[in-house]
Amino acid sequence: MRTFKLTERAIQPGCHQIEVEGEVDLAVADELKDALERAATEHDQILIGLQRCEFIDSTAIAVIVHVYNQMTTQGKRVAVHGPSGQVHRVLSITGLVHNGLVFETADEALEVPAGNSRHEEVVLDGGGCTTPFSSSFRSDRRGRQALGARDARVSPRDPLG
Secondary structure (H helix, E strand, O other): OOOOOOEEEEEEEEEEEEEEEEEEOOOOOHHHHHHHEEEEEEOOEEEEEEEEEEEOOHHHHHHHHHHHHHHHHOOOOEEEEEEOOOHHHHHHHOOOOOOOOEOOEEEEEEHOOOOOOOOOOOEEEEOOEEEEEEOOOOOOOOOOOOOOOOOOOOOOOOOOO
């Protein structure tokens, strides 16, 4: 088992890559969230490399979906690449592999430039699966993302805290 680690680097103008190593769970999800949000303010495209990620839980998936939704509403882009084993299975079960967010390689992810993809908001339903929303970002009265509902209702559950 590898220790959680993030490695960041610019791979081309406006594009930042964050490589995730080890296990991403509730204990370290805030570190991932901080890195993604920081990169989102400075870049038009973020690639999240999961080649060395051995485990991902629903909290980490919610972080990725949250940043994806924020960036796509701004004409920016997030793409995940290289998941294997358990991580790929989890992303497949949630539906993220089939909605244009997950790619096999960084090169495939880079083929679609920021701002050129159709935006559909992704919402995690109560079963951990994704549902595309074409409406605007939904949040509760404190501005937190609503997870756990397929419709416009706001869920009290929020792993982003």
